[in-house]
Amino acid sequence: MIPIDWSIFQQIGSEPIPSHLKKWWFALGGTVMYLFIIQIVTGIMLTFYYVPTPEQAYQSIAEITQEIRFGWYIRSLHKWAANLMIVAMILHLLRVFFTGAYRHPRQLNWMVGFSLLMVTLMFGLTGYSLVFEQLSFWGATVAANLVDAMPIIGGWASYLLRGGETVGGDTLTRFYVIHIGILPTVAFILVALHIMFVRLHGVKEDDSDLNSVLKEKRYFKFWPDHVTTEMMVGAFLIYLLTIMALIFPAGLGEPANPNVTPAHIKPEWFFYFSYRLLKLTTLKMSVIITMTMGGIAFFWPFIESFFVKYFNMPKQVSIILGALAFTGFLTLTVWESFA
């Protein structure tokens, strides 16, 4: 007999879930989690063959893509799940924001979630650069310049990130350690905290549900009901990712050449808004605007309560500001993608 009290697991597994979580839109956090797990599994598989040195990085990716059995599939899954994870996270954030689920008592969990978004963007930046092709190399150069333009810590942070004055071999080693060591550790801790807070406060009730549905009908079981739904969503996602991997397999451009600047340098799509701002204003201004917007979003639950308490601000103002901010983000992103 293993000396474990199994009833604890039964208790954890049978947590009642509010019935509005049957709508996928409300349970998007589970989708993000599923994609994160795909990233861990495919990422570990890629590290078996990837060599993080400037001389061999590009060649090892070429081997994964062209020679190793199912290498192209695992690489494409890793690439598409990363993109989908960022999309799902943005949708999850929008759901949380527009249902007001960031308010008391969940302010801290909003901040943990927002930190997870930042960590994921860092995953994207460092991962893209590991390919060491022309575009990813110069994309990393643009990103390092953006970091460099940060007030006060910019110079120090960009030097630390690049391992020197310019992007080069040392940058690759650093990006690799950050991508496969530091970020996963931070992400694990933040996800654990996030889920702990979700369980502590429970998922926010759907206000429109409270009056219309009988109280005893408003919950369903985590196991097996919610887990079964999540597994179905998971199966669909693998199907979708496989289709994407087949139609748009992860490609490989020219090898990185620090001496030749390509005609069109572009970072990954999730940095397009900053890049477009950079073109519209200056490098420094773009970084300052991005950081200010990020800071406001991070502290929004507290900023909102401050204005509600001392200036009687109606809570609907948040909805308008959130919609404006998201429209701005979307416009800059789409604008840059057609440029």
Ligand code: HEM
């Ligand atoms: C790796 C990234 C993330 C994972 C795995 C994750 C996972 C989850 C899960 C499973 C839930 C339970 C309800 C649901 O499924 O929607 C949840 C709720 C929540 N998440 Fe996330 N999340 C992530 C990122 C974020 C981000 C970017 C934000 C916002 C900035 C955020 C803020 C919240 C808040 C405030 C709740 C409570 C919502 C409520 O009670 O209705 N999360 N998250």
